[in-house]
Amino acid sequence: MSGYRYGEYHDGPDPLAPPYDVRAALDEMGDAILSGSTPMDSLRDLLRRGLPGAPDRRGLDELLREVRRRRRELRDRGNLTGTLDRARALLDKAIGQERAELFPDPSDEARLREAELDSVPADTASAIQQLGSYEWRSDAARATFEELRDLLRREVLDSRFRGMRDALADPDPEAMERVRQMMSDLNDMLDRDAKGQHTPQDFQRFMDEHGEFFPENPRDLEELVDILARRAAAAQRMLASMSPEQRAELQSLIDQTLQQAGLADQMARLGEALYARRPDLAWDGAERMDGEQPLGMGDAVNALEELADLDRLEQSLGQDYPGARLDDIDEAAIRRALGRSAVDDLAALRRIERELEEQGYLRRQRGKLELTPKAVRRLGETALRRVFASLDSGRRGDHDQRDAGAAGELTGTSRPWRFGDEQPLDVVRTLVNGVRRGGRPDGGGRVALTVEDFEVSETERRTAAAVCLLVDLSYSMALRGTWAPAKQTALALQALVASKFPQDAVQIIGFSNYARVLQPEELAGLEWDMVQGTNLHHALLIAGRHLDRHPDFEPVVLVVTDGEPTAHLQRNGRSWFEWPPSRETLELTLAEVDKMTRRRATLNVFMLATDERLKEFVDEVARRNGGRVFSPSADRLGEYVVSDFLRARRAR
Structure with a gap:
């Protein structure tokens, strides 16, 4: 051991330090993305601020300040x-x-x-x-x-x-x-x-x-x-x-x-x-x-x-030109100007950008940075965790209906197999039945079984639901600051259904002058529509078709909006906008509400504004349908929607 010396490591970052968790970086980006920022802009903002959880690492803004300070010193030197x-x-x-x-x-x-x-x-x-x-x-x-x-x-x-x-x-x-x-x-x-x-x-x-x-x-x-x-x-x-x-x-x-x-x-x-x-x-x-x-x-x-x-470093560290990447920053120039520690800081930032792409969270398409489905799932899981963190502990859990029957968690009991059963086979009870009946093992250790010997394990039943979340995409959502919470809520609900209720069929529908089905991967980067019209009529039509495709599923319809209906779909397929709302718009929208009622679907409305006309409309919806009306603050929207969904699942 006399040939070895141990001491503090000085040349660069700690080689034994654990790798940086890029999921934390994605979560930091997610808040900006859900607020309307593009993935490129949110990544640039993250790199400017520095890495969350790594206070000893400088971001681009701090390196830029060091460059400007060094330039002032040079100009004042002689x-x-x-x-x-x-x-x-x-x-x-x-x-x-x-x-x-x-x-x-x-x-x-x-x-x-x-x-x-x-x-x-x-x-x-x-x-x-x-x-x-x-x-x-x-x-x-x-x-x-x-x-x-x-x-x-x-x-x-x-x-x-x-x-x-x-x-x-x-x-x-x-x-x-x-x-x-x-x-x-x-x-x-x-x-x-x-x-x-x-x-x-x-x-x-x-x-x-x-x-x-x-x-x-x-x-x-x-x-x-x-x-x-x-x-x-x-x-x-x-x-x-x-x-x-x-x-x-x-x-x-x-x-x-x-x-x-x-x-x-x-x-x-x-x-x-x-x-x-x-x-x-x-x-x-x-x-x-x-x-x-x-x-x-x-x-x-x-x-x-x-x-x-x-000067060149200032431009490249600013990253405010088209196609800017951290690879544009000259590492040799960084070393000459700011020393080895700045090179290590830059390497850490580059590693985050590279890892986000290599680990499948970001991808570049035609020079544009986009979120992958994996990243969207991560954002949804993060949004869901935040929702559950705000719920009372007594209200957490799967909230499943416990009823012996279809697929679900094992109850510990079994019953004789019937034709058509898909439950897992209870091997031990099946063999015991065969031995008791007299089908003892032969010389090779095999047991003769008959159909009457087979038993299946009973499971908790999970009711399947057809879930429709209708999200207002109108420009007023952005003006009132409710756009990001609405997207977070949609992602959280999508993640909840995918992880806890995979048997459910969920569909998220966005509506402004027209309505359209939103795919999970486009939710995070979705932007509001700068058009006139809140076409809840069209959204309910699409939701009704989704429920009709799943007639044996329990219907769950949730509406998030900050305005009364001001548009409807005409017979020719075009949208008609009028404000204040025309009588035809209100009648057609309420007609779809009545259809939902006949489908046994309860409409629960989450009202993000307190306009008198909106309150009158949602009160009429509740009277006709029997659903409930909520008026949550924007920061508690996700909690309200997820809680109501879980309550509906428990009730069924």
Whole structure:
């Protein structure tokens, strides 16, 4: 055991942590979906907030806030004129040192040199160019001027190749020759790739020879191109962010420095190749840098490159463009900007999106995210659990009628088998009957049985019901905030029948200007109808046909509405709307109510509004049919409907 050490795990998420339960994520989405949100929008909202039950994991909104905070810090860190300021300071220092050397000399030559120094242009680049051929008398001034040139070489190259400033820290002519050879080989490799002649072996040979200049350690040519192109684009934006005078002065310094280093042609060739390969980058545009600290060219480009990363991250983390997915977020950019923990947070969010699809809760159809039947069943079960959680404990249970007969739970008793019985066979009693009758086991252990020996196990009888839930789809349901509870109620009832009463035949009917049968899988994503009309007449017609198809089933009809009937179906099959309701609409609707009464179907109405005309109508329905009227609050609708359904099942 001496070879092992145990301690806290730091590199990424806990590998022993239990997997995240995606059902909890689906339940979180379900509330938004049932309120009218699309699956895509509800998933996006979930990913923005973060994962329920995982407080240590950040959502997209928190990552976005971190990105914006980091961008503010960068902009406030410094300004872009550091190289110009330092170059000007070194130039002034060199000229001052030269004047100090010339001042004691009374000769005419000294006066001529002073006059030449007086004529040096104010522009830094022009001044450096003019003094390039000047023969310095002061050794200190000559060293300062060489320091200035060396600074410009290192800053200019560092603005295009990260880390070049450190690589050229020691003034070494051989180092500059290696830079020139590297750029020539790089341009040749890009040319071969453009012609389709590049191979991975070419890239490996290039990195073996020139890898010292690329601390990022790219894995292939495309990654190298991406690194260089993003840096070149940042250098262009740095120039664009300066004033016209500063831009012209710095560009002159860059051109002059590259020309003196023998790199001007190679750098121009490289810039054209990079732009041709990555025109999608932000090559133009200005950035605001408001800090007090002057930044050198390399540091300024570093800051602008990071700002460009943050801008792209802000857009991808926002996920507010068509077809947005978490796969669009650049993991490498997240790591560079926010560190490893942010990568782990992003991975957790991606896992939820992926698991919801892989575990069969979500599917993409023609670029659109949809709930699967499995997800709808889950939402229904969740809605049902919430309903039962609000019911009194004494009212929970199956509430079945206990009557020996058809299929159901075993009662513990048995009876002789009769032709047509479908109950399970009581094997023990059957064999005992055979042995008692004299059909003892033979030598092979077999018992001779007759028809009279067979017995079946008695079961509790469960009455079969034909259930119709009529749900108002009119726009007023959305306006009153009752639309989501109505959908939750429909899903809960569907789940209850499927799980507790599978022998029942349930049909959910939505009605507005027309009525239609709603399939379970479309319930969750169902939207209200922005049309005029509450056609309860048509809904009752469809419900009546469902009851007629199951004449031996007990009829259960439940109506959820917030308005009186304002439409009916004409003989030609078209809907007729009129408000206040026409006499014909009310008469046709009540005629269907009377038909329900003759079918022995009780209509229980759940009234979600208190309009006087609606109350008069439902009171008339109750008088004609004998059903009951409920006026629940929206948040207790599911409790009322499920309780009434169970009461009706117990009564039968």
